[in-house]
Amino acid sequence: MAKNRKTVWKRFHYLECDAFAAYLSAMAAEGWHFKEWKAGLVFERGEPEQVVYCVEVFPNGSERDTRPQPKTLEFAEYCEAAGWKLVDGKGKYCIFRRMREDAVPILTPQERMENIFQASKKQESHQCNFACLMMLLNWSNFWGTRFERVIFSYFDVVFLGFFISFFLLETVYLVWIHWYQHRLKVAQTQGKGIYFGKSKWVGRFRWLVVLLTVLIFAVLAFGNDALMVWILLITLATMLIIGFLTATFRPETDTVMVISFISAYLIMAVTVAVAGGMAYSQNEKPDAVYPPLTFADLGMESGSTQVSSHNEQQNFLGSSVQFTLRFEDQCLEYKVLTTKHDWILDKIWNKWLEKSDNEQRTECSAAWSAEHAFRNHAGDYYIRYDDTLLTIRLDEDIVLSQEQIDTVRDKLELE
């Protein structure tokens, strides 16, 4: 038996509202009449009919509206008196069906263009602001002392790249909308009719965003950051499921707000829990890793040492390895940063210099056969080679002998 109801998964941008209306009319001509707008466009089978639809952008609507709200229904009363019946609506969209041949156009072409572009610009501005905020938040990780912690993190660098690209894409798109509006305004003043049809640029922009999202998953997967891929997949899946459910069951706007906040909170909680679990599991089994340099190598004790923290990162910019070892009340901490990029070495090295600026430094470049090396009053060594930086921290009163220095260089494979 033929289906009498079907859902079509088609999306139209505000700038494509005439194409939207034309699509609904074409469906009606085939005998499929638009009934409601849930997660998709719902059509019911009927007699093929020539129906004129009009898709308008209602400025007082909200993007969160899953169904026509009281203000939209009030507006619809005016339209009904003029010969247009509201079939359904979502966000700022209102879909009208013409009831009389002499129906008065709902808006003048100028007002219509103003509403469409105002809504489009507002929508894209929100996305652009979000992209900008996320870009700055990610960027802030690369400021100050956190720089050396994140510059070799695959996730942080890829994410920063993603949000910079997303922000640039949104900005270009917003500029394009302004330019398009200007072009149409000029055409309108020349008396040309304006038709908001299917736009190839809107379509291309959508695909670029999808492509960018797929790319970030691919890059993270390629970088063996499986955990982050899972966190992102869970976040994305949660957002899609919540979006689908709210679109299907169409709760009131206030409820959508509450659901949005709860889901954002849940996503954050899951992310923190997963990240925390990851940190805990790493702390649970640090002994499973074998530090390249131990107390025993320095001839400071012969028993086994405890690895209290360990972190390794690697991306296309370079790598970092950090170990903290403890034996009784003694501590040995070292970090090796390797990169071919001088600007990264300079930035980290200058931070180290700044940090020990007012402290008494003991020059020891010759002992380490390094470009630069010094020991500060707290007993920390800072060493710079051609493409490697090393910081090694011991107890304050311990000064490494030449033999110990040679052992460190040998064990850590320094030049």
Place this chain on the structure above:
Amino acid sequence: MAREELQTLSEPMYYILLALMQECCGVDIMEKVRNLSHNRVTVGPGTLYALLAKFEQKGLIRLTVAEGRRKSYVITDAGKDMLLKEYHRLKTMALDGAGILDDEV
């Protein structure tokens, strides 16, 4: 929509205010404007809805009755002043043109 923050009135604005010299339900204004202008001026529902909100916000009209979604409005003293000002402006313009343009017609 608004001409220089309502310094002068567009044709739809003028006729909507004229229609509201007597209390009228919002949705009936379209018909009233058509009658007042002898079918010369038609105001679209979207235009009317936006203008009523603008006029109410500027204090040119006020809400008199709200029964569910049906709302009635009437012009305020400020609205009447503006309408009269526009009427005199149009009348003056017509008179100024009369001596010159009547011969052309």
